[in-house]
Amino acid sequence: xxxxxxxxxxxxxxxxxxxxxxxxxxxxxxxxxxxxxxxxxxxxxxxxxxxxxxxxxxxxxxxxxxxxxxxxxxxxxxxxxxxxxxxxxxxxxxxxxxxxxxxxxxxxxxxxxxxxxxxxxxxxxxxxxxxxxxxxxxxxxxxxxxxxxxxxxxxxxxxxxxxxxxxxxxxxxxxxxxxxxxxxxxxxxxxxxxxxxxxxxxxxxxxxxxxxxxxxxxxxxxxxxxxxxxxxxxxxxxxxxxxxxxxxxxxxxxxxxxxxxxxxxxxxxxxxxxxxxxxxxxxxxxxxxxxxxxxxxxxxxxxxxxxxxxxxxxxxxxxxxxxxxxxxxxxxxxxxxxxxxxxxxxxxxxxxxxxxxxxxxxxxxxxxxxxxxxxxxxxxxxxxxxxxxxxxxxxxxxxxxxxxxxxxxxxxxxxxxxxxxxxxxxxxxxxxxxxxxxxxxxxxxxxxxxxxxxxxxxxxxxxxxxxxxxxxxxxxxxxxxxxxxxxxxxxxxxxxxxxxxxxxxxxxxxxxxxxxxxxxxxxxxxxxxxxxxxxxx
Amino acid sequence: xxxxxxxxxxxxxxxxxxxxxxxxxxxxxxxxxxxxxxxxxxxxxxxxxxxxxxxxxxxxxxxxxxxxxxxxxxxxxxxxxxxxxxxxxxxxxxxxxxxxxxxxxxxxxxxxxxxxxxxxxxxxxxxxxxxxxxxxxxxxxxxxxxxxxxxxxxxxxxxxxxxxxxxxxxxxxxxxxxxxxxxxxxxxxxxxxxxxxxxxxxxxxxxxxxxxxxxxxxxxxxxxxx
Numbered sequence: 001x002x003x004x005x006x007x008x009x010x011x012x013x014x015x016x017x018x019x020x021x022x023x024x025x026x027x028x029x030x031x032x033x034x035x036x037x038x039x040x041x042x043x044x045x046x047x048x049x050x051x052x053x054x055x056x057x058x059x060x061x062x063x064x065x066x067x068x069x070x071x072x073x074x075x076x077x078x079x080x081x082x083x084x085x086x087x088x089x090x091x092x093x094x095x096x097x098x099x100x101x102x103x104x105x106x107x108x109x110x111x112x113x114x115x116x117x118x119x120x121x122x123x124x125x126x127x128x129x130x131x132x133x134x135x136x137x138x139x140x141x142x143x144x145x146x147x148x149x150x151x152x153x154x155x156x157x158x159x160x161x162x163x164x165x166x167x168x169x170x171x172x173x174x175x176x177x178x179x180x181x182x183x184x185x186x187x188x189x190x191x192x193x194x195x196x197x198x199x200x201x202x203x204x205x206x207x208x209x210x211x212x213x214x215x216x217x218x219x220x221x222x223x224x225x226x227x228x229x230x231x232x233x234x235x236x237x238x239x240x241x242x243x244x245x246x247x248x249x250x251x252x253x254x255x256x257x258x259x260x261x262x263x264x265x266x267x268x269x270x271x272x273x274x275x276x277x278x279x280x281x282x283x284x285x286x287x288x289x290x291x292x293x294x295x296x297x298x299x300x301x302x303x304x305x306x307x308x309x310x311x312x313x314x315x316x317x318x319x320x321x322x323x324x325x326x327x328x329x330x331x332x333x334x335x336x337x338x339x340x341x342x343x344x345x346x347x348x349x350x351x352x353x354x355x356x357x358x359x360x361x362x363x364x365x366x367x368x369x370x371x372x373x374x375x376x377x378x379x380x381x382x383x384x385x386x387x388x389x390x391x392x393x394x395x396x397x398x399x400x401x402x403x404x405x406x407x408x409x410x411x412x413x414x415x416x417x418x419x420x421x422x423x424x425x426x427x428x429x430x431x432x433x434x435x436x437x438x439x440x441x442x443x444x445x446x447x448x449x450x451x452x453x454x455x456x457x458x459x460x461x462x463x464x465x466x467x468x469x470x471x472x473x474x475x476x477x478x479x480x481x482x483x484x485x486x487x488x489x490x491x492x493x494x495x496x497x498x499x500x501x502x503x504x505x506x507x508x509x510x511x512x513x514x515x516x517x518x519x520x521x522x523x524x525x526x527x528x529x530x531x532x533x534x535x536x537x
Numbered sequence: 538x539x540x541x542x543x544x545x546x547x548x549x550x551x552x553x554x555x556x557x558x559x560x561x562x563x564x565x566x567x568x569x570x571x572x573x574x575x576x577x578x579x580x581x582x583x584x585x586x587x588x589x590x591x592x593x594x595x596x597x598x599x600x601x602x603x604x605x606x607x608x609x610x611x612x613x614x615x616x617x618x619x620x621x622x623x624x625x626x627x628x629x630x631x632x633x634x635x636x637x638x639x640x641x642x643x644x645x646x647x648x649x650x651x652x653x654x655x656x657x658x659x660x661x662x663x664x665x666x667x668x669x670x671x672x673x674x675x676x677x678x679x680x681x682x683x684x685x686x687x688x689x690x691x692x693x694x695x696x697x698x699x700x701x702x703x704x705x706x707x708x709x710x711x712x713x714x715x716x717x718x719x720x721x722x723x724x725x726x727x728x729x730x731x732x733x734x735x736x737x738x739x740x741x742x743x744x745x746x747x748x749x750x751x752x753x754x755x756x757x758x759x760x761x762x763x
Binding site: 030121122124125129130132137138139140142144145146147149150151153154158162163170174176177180181182183184185186188190191192193194204205210211213215216217220221224225228230258289292328331332407408411412415416528529530 | 558566578624627628661714720724728741744745753762
């Protein structure tokens with residue numbers, strides 16, 4: 001529920017609304033975009049980063065919070081393990097139970113591989129489940145994979161790896177077809193035509209959605225299918241360290257039963273890391289849209305084993321995280337809200353940025369409005385944000401649009417007393433997505449033989465900025481590809497002795513580099529929250 | 538420093554004093570819990586944190602998602618970490634949508650006694666009993682649409698005296714509907730065929746090899762669909 005002071009400010013939004021309706025705010029020029037990014041985007045705040053002092057990416061700039069986990073000792077450093085006591089012996093081991101993991105497991109299984117999927121929380125507890133707005137694919141007559149390619153490259157400031165973008169846009173329609181064949185309930189016209197809208201930085205309307213539960217609908221379909229296919233899934237059982245063979249090839253993982261606190265050895269011919277992102281590291285103190293388990297575990301395990309990281313100095317801040325009510329602070333307000341026409345406004349009810357710039361630019365402009373220009377709205381708990389004028393949506397598209405197309409948003413705000421059909425939301429950028437990760441090729445291969453990655457813990461597809469709707473796409477394109485290749489590769493893999501020598505070597509490197517790990521161990525697995533500090537307003 | 542108003546709550550019977558502005562999930566963490574079960578997306582999408590509670594002095598058993606429900610004074614609460622449920626195993630490609638295609642896997646839907654407990658307990662405010670009624674009639678389309686916003690938290694199944702697992706019924710209906718009853722997107726099939734035939738290959742290769750400045754020019758001057 002808004003306070004009376006906030007309700008007063010909302011009147012200004014209502015006053016300017018008739019004047020703004022139907023008028024497009026001008027887009028920024030390329031120079032303006034670069035300027036606002038360099039001055040206000042968190043990626044450009046040097047204090048948020050430091051250089052790695054050990055490992056394959058030594059010398060590279062990464063977020064401090066991630067550097068702390070990479071430059072830490074293994075959580076099994078002091079545990080006595082008998083690596084010959086193999087509990088699970090499979091062809092393909094998939095680590096992570098989100099969309100990428102499910103796609104990889106389904107594809108590997110289809111190839112006939114004996115497949116095991118292990119995951120830290122429940123199967124489906126992943127950022128995939130929370131992706132609301134949509135998934136991109138160039139499948140309309142006025143669109144093409146080439147136009148999609150150009151949008152992706154431009155959105156990533158031309159830093160993306162071309163081969164990966166090519167793969168992404170070319171496979172996209174096949175992925176949507178695969179989902180349709182499994183019975184995913186996309187929003188469609190009566191004749192079956194996909195209802196598609198714009199996202200930030202798209203030049204064609206190619207965002208496919210399932211209300212604003214797109215990721216949830218995809219995830220629950222994949223999960224249902226995984227269960228139908230009889231794939232073995234271990235929940236509450238994360239991998240905590242990779243195992244290599246004596247030639248340095250990936251050969252398994254140490255699993256950890258979160259509840260019994262026992263370690264289990266899994267041997268596999270190929271391993272696919274699909275552990276997701278790292279929002280729960282709260283880079284630079286930002287709140288996050290990410291699920292509880294987004295703690296960069298795959299990056300830590302992969303890095304210790306010698307896999308290369310890419311683009312780890314760039315994080316995506318989603319322009320529209322909830323800034324109020326406090327119970328949903330930092331949670332995602334889907335870009336579909338802006339896709340349907342809602343615009344950001346300052347305290348005077350004035351628009352200050354085109355509503356569908358790419359996410360990094362939109363975020364930086366909102367931060368500028370609140371910091372340098374001091375035109376944000378302050379909440380009772382001291383948060384600052386700008387309005388997102390969502391009642392515009394029903395004015396543009398007709399009454400009932402919000403109810404039909406944004407039921408999750410409507411429900412979430414209504415739970416805390418805000419009716420988004422009538423009142424604007426208060427929003428501020430929130431930590432949303434890890435642009436980089438373990439470097440992959442078009443088959444999800446890393447530089448470590450038999451180790452694959454897919455999804456948010458991989459890096460290279462999106463370069464320095466990802467467009468909306470390309471993550472649900474990415475996890476499925478590369479999840480399927482990694483699953484396919486990893487399954488086929490099994491035929492030529494010869495099993496040999498499992499070792500953890502790489503972990504000991506990494507510890508040695510830390511020591512030789514003079515790094516004080518200060519008692520830090522990783523992977524983190526779960527964040528630890530105490531809100532006591534937050535109360536001291 | 539302002540003093541935040543506090544309330545007493547009872548987590549599995551134990552009393553804790555917590556700020557009244559917190560959600561149940563935040564309050565448990567404030568109380569010192571390091572959650573493993575009962576915590577997923579923390580945003581109301583995953584259904585991990587189904588919680589049952591009662592307010593002291595009130596007879597009514599209430600439910601909510603811990604991440605989406607504020608604490609109240611005198612709240613006695615416990616989470617449901619896991620609920621055993623039978624799921625039908627089917628090959629979606631071999632099913633035929635018809636009046637009995639759901640009942641074939643979930644015959645217990647006909648045991649429904651109409652108590653409406655499932656609807657009352659749904660944290661998404663879905664009309665659960667109604668979508669089960671649609672399933673009984675074999676009305677797959679309505680069952681799919683009515684159940685769409687389900688997050689599969691399992692509260693309905695936990696209260697059902699007829700042992701129905703409503704959320705599994707819902708997803709079977711949605712998959713049947715999405716696969717067989719919604720018309721197929723013809724433009725999608727067409728694009729897949731074109732890509733398979735290599736129609737865009739030359740254009741994509743050209744873009745990949747293009748001079749970086751020329752690629753930027755094309756991007757900055759690309760036409761935008763209104």
